[in-house]
Every structure is written in C-alpha cells, then in structure tokens.
Amino acid sequence: MLQISRDLTRYNHHGAPCTALTNRVARTAAGMIATIFGAACLTILWLTVLAPLFGPLVSSARAESRDIVVFGSIALKEALNEANDYFLRENGSRAVATYGASTAFAKQIEGGMPGDLFFAGDVASMDYLAERNLIKPGTRKDLLRNRLVLIAPANSMLALTVGPNFPLADAIGSGQLAIADPVSTPAGKYTQASLEYLGVWTAVKSKIAIPGGSRAVLTKVAHGEFPLGIIWQTDTADEQGVRIVATLPEASHPPIVYPLAVLVNSTHQAVSSYLQYLLSPKAAPFFQKRGFTVF
Numbered sequence: 001m002l003q004i005s006r007d008l009t010r011y012n013h014h015g016a017p018c019t020a021l022t023n024r025v026a027r028t029a030a031g032m033i034a035t036i037f038g039a040a041c042l043t044i045l046w047l048t049v050l051a052p053l054f055g056p057l058v059s060s061a062r063a064e065s066r067d068i069v070v071f072g073s074i075a076l077k078e079a080l081n082e083a084n085d086y087f088l089r090e091n092g093s094r095a096v097a098t099y100g101a102s103t104a105f106a107k108q109i110e111g112g113m114p115g116d117l118f119f120a121g122d123v124a125s126m127d128y129l130a131e132r133n134l135i136k137p138g139t140r141k142d143l144l145r146n147r148l149v150l151i152a153p154a155n156s157m158l159a160l161t162v163g164p165n166f167p168l169a170d171a172i173g174s175g176q177l178a179i180a181d182p183v184s185t186p187a188g189k190y191t192q193a194s195l196e197y198l199g200v201w202t203a204v205k206s207k208i209a210i211p212g213g214s215r216a217v218l219t220k221v222a223h224g225e226f227p228l229g230i231i232w233q234t235d236t237a238d239e240q241g242v243r244i245v246a247t248l249p250e251a252s253h254p255p256i257v258y259p260l261a262v263l264v265n266s267t268h269q270a271v272s273s274y275l276q277y278l279l280s281p282k283a284a285p286f287f288q289k290r291g292f293t294v295f
Helices: 002-007 019-063 074-091 102-110 123-131 168-172 186-197 201-207 214-222 271-278 284-288
Strands: 068-073 095-100 117-119 141-145 148-153 177-180 208-212 228-232 242-247 257-262
Touching: 068 074, 068 102, 074 095, 074 214, 074 271, 074 284, 095 102, 102 117, 102 123, 117 123, 117 271, 123 186, 123 257, 148 186, 148 214, 168 201, 168 228, 177 186, 177 214, 186 201, 186 228, 201 208, 208 214, 214 228, 214 242, 257 271
Parallel strands: 068 095, 068 117, 177 208, 177 228
Antiparallel strands: 117 257, 141 257, 148 228, 148 242
C-alpha cells in the first residue's frame, strides 16, 4: 500500500496517471480479489463438503481427550488404581476413579452427577440405579466377591469360633465392637445382617461403636482403641496392626458381590473397552492379590 501511495504522486503534467501506475494498481487489486475469492471458496468447501466428513472425527477426538470417570467402592481403591494404570499403558485411555460409599454414590448419580462407570460395593446400590434406568442395559456384570472378618489388635490372644449364638458379647467384655455404619455403608449392612442371623445382634447392640466405614474400623482396631472389629477381608491385606480372629459365615448374610455397569448418560467411546478389560483375565490379578474372589 505504501508503494501504491507513492505511485499515486506520479502523474503527468496533464493530470493523467502514468501507465505503470495503472498497471500496478490493477495487478494489486486483482491479487486482493483473488485472495478474498479463494478464502471464500475454501470456506464454502469446508462447510459443504469437508465438515460433514471430518467434523465428527474432530468432535470425537475432543470428547475422547477427557478421562473415563469411575465411581467405586472404597474397598476397591488399591486394586482398581493398579488395574487402571495397566489399562492406561495398554490402551492409552485414562480411567480416574473416585472412591466412597456406594449408597451415597447411587443417590448422587440419581441427582445428576456425571460419570461413565459405577463399580458398586453391594447389589442394592446397583439395583437402586437399575430401577431408575440409570445404567445402560446389558452392561451390568457381577465381578467380585468379598468376605467379612472379625479382627483384633495384632497382639491380642483372643480365640473365638463364630457360629449361632457364639459368645461375642463376652469376648468384647467392657470394651466395644467396632463396625462400619449399618445405615450408609455396605460393610455395616452386611455386618448387622450377619450378627442378626447368628442371634447375637441384640446382645452386642449396646456395645457397638461406629467410627465410620470398614477402613476406619481397621485403623481404630490396629491402634488398640477397640478390642474387636468387623471389616472387609480385603482391607486387611496391607495392615500389620491387626490379625483375623475369625471369618463370618457366608450363609449368615446376603452374598457380598461387587457389580459394575456403564452409566446411562456416558458418552465416552472407550468406556465399553474399559468395561471389557475389567471383566477380562488381564485385570483379575489386581483384585485377586487384594483378597477378592473373581467370578
């Protein structure tokens, strides 16, 4: 433009522009028109031809840039984290789990909390979502089993055989029996069901302490704050501060099953592959070494 402005001063004595200037302006204008016309053509080409072809691919790539969001029972934490690390290495997709009480997760999912997969600590929590059509049909699978165990501090010499009307209240003595919350946690619900079945719930009810979930019970018993506690068997895997006194009979409570399913609003294209991975022999060892029984 600077050159053109300079050329505009090149007039002959009669006020007519020089031929060189006329040619230069013409060429510049033509170039500008070609550039504008070319850009317009490219825009039209993208909107009418290329966007329908490649647009979905771009949207898909953006969608898959996020993590697979998983809600899991706290009992699964170590095993599922290791399984997720392996899935990332093998498939390039990251699954990030948030852990907590399954009952609370079910309520939050019902309330609209977004996610891709629910790995519940009990059947009832998954049933709750299924009854409300909040899981994708055909994706629900039972994957793991667990057991309940009676624990004592590692230095305890207590011996006790669990059976109908066994002397649990006497074993507790002047102390308390620590259990998980029977209202809000699967471990607590199964514990109460078991003690009721065995006929000892009424005798120990006044001696029960509820510090939180299964892992809170583990910590309290390991520190010697309670003489006995009942927790998930899998929670004892890395704890040297407790010993297992006895295992509660499986017949004394409903089956302890960990189901998983894809949430109905999930749009992550890798979630199906992730589900199949968790159900495959590749993931099984991560759960087995923590004490879970794999179906």
